[in-house]
Amino acid sequence: MLLGWRPKFIKTPILLYYNDELYIDLYKKSYPIIYQGYRPKDSFAFHSELTDNSSDCYPFDFTDKSLTAYAFLNKNKPIHSELVGMTKEAPVGCLHFDSKFESGNLDQVVMLNPYEYDLYMCPDTNTGSHMHWFYFSITGFTSLQPIKFNIVNISRNSPLFKAGMKPKGYSFIKVERGESSGWEYIGENVTFGPSKLNKLLDPGSKKYFFMLSFEYQPICVDDKVWIATTSPYTFTRLWKVIRCMKNDDSLYHTSHLKLSTLGKSLSLIDIPLLTITNPHSKLKKKVIIAIGRVHPSETVGSWVIEGFFRFILTRCQEARKLRDKFIFKIIPMCNPDGVIIGNSRTGLSGDDLNRCYLNPSEKFNPESKLIKDLVEKLTESGSKVYMFLDFHGHFCKKGSFMYGPSYPLHDLNYFQTRIIPKLLSERTCIFRYHSSRFIMERSKKSTARMVMWKELGIINAYTLETSYFGYLNKDRETMVFCIEDFYTLAEKLAKTIYEFYFMQKQERLFHKQKAKERSLKKQRPTPKTRESRNYENTPVNDMESDESSFGNQPFSLDAQSTNIASKVPSEMILPLNIIKEEFIERNFEEVIQMIKQDCSEGEESESQGSGSESDEIKEVIELPPLDKSRRNISIQEVEMPKIRDEFNKPKKKLVLNEKFAKRLEKIREKKRMNKLRKDKEKSNFPSIIQKAMTNSKLKELEKKEETNKMCN
Numbered sequence: 053m054l055l056g057w058r059p060k061f062i063k064t065p066i067l068l069y070y071n072d073e074l075y076i077d078l079y080k081k082s083y084p085i086i087y088q089g090y091r092p093k094d095s096f097a098f099h100s101e102l103t104d105n106s107s108d109c110y111p112f113d114f115t116d117k118s119l120t121a122y123a124f125l126n127k128n129k130p131i132h133s134e135l136v137g138m139t140k141e142a143p144v145g146c147l148h149f150d151s152k153f154e155s156g157n158l159d160q161v162v163m164l165n166p167y168e169y170d171l172y173m174c175p176d177t178n179t180g181s182h183m184h185w186f187y188f189s190i191t192g193f194t195s196l197q198p199i200k201f202n203i204v205n206i207s208r209n210s211p212l213f214k215a216g217m218k219p220k221g222y223s224f225i226k227v228e229r230g231e232s233s234g235w236e237y238i239g240e241n242v243t244f245g246p247s248k249l250n251k252l253l254d255p256g257s258k259k260y261f262f263m264l265s266f267e268y269q270p271i272c273v274d275d276k277v278w279i280a281t282t283s284p285y286t287f288t289r290l291w292k293v294i295r296c297m298k299n300d301d302s303l304y305h306t307s308h309l310k311l312s313t314l315g316k317s318l319s320l321i322d323i324p325l326l327t328i329t330n331p332h333s334k335l336k337k338k339v340i341i342a343i344g345r346v347h348p349s350e351t352v353g354s355w356v357i358e359g360f361f362r363f364i365l366t367r368c369q370e371a372r373k374l375r376d377k378f379i380f381k382i383i384p385m386c387n388p389d390g391v392i393i394g395n396s397r398t399g400l401s402g403d404d405l406n407r408c409y410l411n412p413s414e415k416f417n418p419e420s421k422l423i424k425d426l427v428e429k430l431t432e433s434g435s436k437v438y439m440f441l442d443f444h445g446h447f448c449k450k451g452s453f454m455y456g457p458s459y460p461l462h463d464l465n466y467f468q469t470r471i472i473p474k475l476l477s478e479r480t481c482i483f484r485y486h487s488s489r490f491i492m493e494r495s496k497k498s499t500a501r502m503v504m505w506k507e508l509g510i511i512n513a514y515t516l517e518t519s520y521f522g523y524l525n526k527d528r529e530t531m532v533f534c535i536e537d538f539y540t541l542a543e544k545l546a547k548t549i550y551e552f553y554f555m556q557k558q559e560r561l562f563h564k565q566k567a568k569e570r571s572l573k574k575q576r577p578t579p580k581t582r583e584s585r586n587y588e589n590t591p592v593n594d595m596e597s598d599e600s601s602f603g604n605q606p607f608s609l610d611a612q613s614t615n616i617a618s619k620v621p622s623e624m625i626l627p628l629n630i631i632k633e634e635f636i637e638r639n640f641e642e643v644i645q646m647i648k649q650d651c652s653e654g655e656e657s658e659s660q661g662s663g664s665e666s667d668e669i670k671e672v673i674e675l676p677p678l679d680k681s682r683r684n685i686s687i688q689e690v691e692m693p694k695i696r697d698e699f700n701k702p703k704k705k706l707v708l709n710e711k712f713a714k715r716l717e718k719i720r721e722k723k724r725m726n727k728l729r730k731d732k733e734k735s736n737f738p739s740i741i742q743k744a745m746t747n748s749k750l751k752e753l754e755k756k757e758e759t760n761k762m763c764n
Contacts, residue, residue: 065096066319066400068177068393086142087161089174090152095319095400098393102154110154110288110392112321147199148192153619154286155348157394158188168200175207176395178402183207184447185349185396186219187280189619198240198267201279204247206262210447213244213264216530217521220282221268222621225275234621235283237532239266276616282445282520283535285345285354287321287388289623293358294324296625297365304365307331308375314383315422318400321388323419325426328364328380335376338438339430340549343383343423343500346406347397348390350445352518355535357384357443359542359628368630370547377553378438381426386419406442409503423500427508439549440504440513450530451523452541453487455496455515457505465511467644472512472552474647475638479544482523482537485650516545539628547633559640 070091092098103109138148145166151158159174176182184206210217221238247261270277294311297304314325329337344357361382364371374380385391389400399405401416412421430437446453454473459466469490477485496502505513518541522532531537 065094067094068092068098068400070174070177083162083164083170084141084143085139085160086146086163087138087149087158088136089159090136090156091159091174092393095389095393099319099321101152102392108288110286110291110321110388145194146192147190149188149190150619151188151394153189154288154392155284155394156187157185157396166194167197168202170202170204172205173203173396174394176390176398176402177393177400179398181207182395182397184210185281185394187278187284187394189276189278191276191616193270193273193275195273196270198269200265200267202248203264204249204261206247206264207259208447209262210244212448212450212519212521213242215450215521218242219264219266220280222278223271223275224277224616224618224621225272227621234624235280238277238279239268242266274616276618278621281349282351283355284620285351285358285391286620287385287391290324290354290358290385292623293362293625294326297362303367304362305330305367305372305375306365309365314426315418317387317389317419318417319389321392323386323388323422324384326361326380326382326384328361328375328382329378330372330375333376337377337379338436339379339381340439340441341381341383341427341430341437342441342443343386344443345385345391346387346419346442346500347404347444348387348394349396349447352445352520352533352538353443353516354384355538356516356518356542357382359539360443360546362539362628363543363546363630366628366630368632370550374546374550377550379435381430383423386423406500407498409500410498410507420500424503427504427510431508437504437508437510438512438553440501440510442500442515444515444517446517446519449487449517450519450521451484451487452482452516452518453484453489455501455517456488456490457501457511457513458490458492467640467647469511470647471555471640471643472514472548474643474650475551476544476548478646479548480541481525482541483544484524535626536629539626543628543630551638555638555640555643558637562639 068091090098090101092101099112100114103112136152137150143163146163147169149158149161150156157174158171160172162170162172164170171186171188173183173186186203218237218239219242220235222235223232223238226232227234243265245263247263249261249263253259268277268279298306298309298311300306308328308330310327312325312327314323317323342357342360345351345354347353361380361384364374364380387399387405389395390398390405393400397404399417399419403417405417405420408417408420409424412418412424414421427437427440454476456469456473457465459469470488473483473485473488476483492502492506497506499515501513501515504510518538519533522530523537525531
């Protein structure tokens, strides 16, 4: 280059590699492969196929200089021919499959008979693993008999399927008739367990597959059905939601929303960045950063973060107070490349973007680097980052819970980092405080929350996990999640953040007031007690009632209705059903006492990310919450042994579940038997000594007799 300048690297379309070693010839060509999934050669190819820059597709800049140069250099090369869709071996009368659309994932279909099919998922691009997201459509029904589907190459175990979870389905005919509102659980005779592929693996192979089998009965031969792991959330939907919010001034403070671009992803997709705050507020504001959808298959995280930023932009009292006090930087979808192409966990490069924050590479994982650079710039500019939230979905556990930073017990931040999860669990039973973990693991040191906490000093750095399946209500019954539940959880989270801020504000005012009283010496010195606080002289509560609170108003999406030829089903934006709540004023000491009483053994060992066992399978010692009516199960009182904890008294009686009671009884029985055995040995000790002494005397007598004989 002139003057010796050269670029760091030139961004070109990313080549996509697919590992064929995973697909075993199980059937030895005795059954036909009737469908072959779409395998684009590079990122430019699938963007060209999936988007047309219309209002019904996500935006993509085809005029980028890197792409035009790439197209010019490859214009004389032969076009890569690829077999996509139904194959020639497909017999007449079989089902027709399709996954060549945004977020679709179906690689191969093998027909065992007209009423049973084996389905293979495509692994993440440039990897040989991560297969737990499927999304495809079916047409061509010939009868109304049940059809069995076997998804044979799932790479992760999920106890949720064993606990009752089913795949999600969208029936065009049912929606047209008004019998369904959209995505719902489908399938009968759902089973989940080891796959038939495992029998053909090499003995030394580390791979292990699971199989999900279910039966689906069509309601009409002309129906079109979409089936997915859970309710899909595409990059196109995100853009439609943002556009609708910016154009709807009746429901939202659109002047408080600024839409910009964080940067470009690996495949040159613009990553949206939402900045929400009150520009007219003169207060010095702190920053709250929220990111979501770093793992493409965790669509529930997108539903929750959508409800979060929609609530913050509404006209209700709590949302206005949050905009006055904070600047929200929200990145709803960090990994748009993986979402568009239908990956399960990684980006296009094959890297897990939530394991790259320690040393993010601008070349291979620019999304992680852009997020880290954003936080670093905010801290360097003097802005105080108040909180960091990372929204995820969980494939193995029920309910919603948090992963937070780890502090020793004597540290002041030990309880501060637990206050938000505790307050959130008091607001809704969707969130479980006892499932939350506050521990530092080596395997998680490169995650977003760990780097934000350890390296960038953000104390309140959390990962919010939400189950694919459902949650346990107050009666310990499993309630299946719907979209409204995700919006409710997001609303409660936002209100909890403000409650936590208000508590901190009152704490500071209390200390200022006490310091002023001590300096003026107007009161007699009293012993330190913080349980008899008086907030009467503090400023007026910010959470005063407001007559113009936000009501339940409809919010629909102007989009083309679904027809039988549609690639993907149409999506509606449901209204936020915000209910005005009475503000309960708490102080730090009250919440800390609640946390002490709810101290659980489960906090000492964090579950390993989204691969942990469910609460139904793993035996975890969990002490009950303060509201004992929630544990409506068969219980018994047992006496706990002495616990070495400054917050628990020795021999404290607690109400525990039956499993733990039986286990504790076995341990006690074993200890009792060991004690009896030791006591018996002690009681027999004199007789043993006596026998030993008599034996020694007999030996001495024998020796004397022998010596006498020798002398004679």
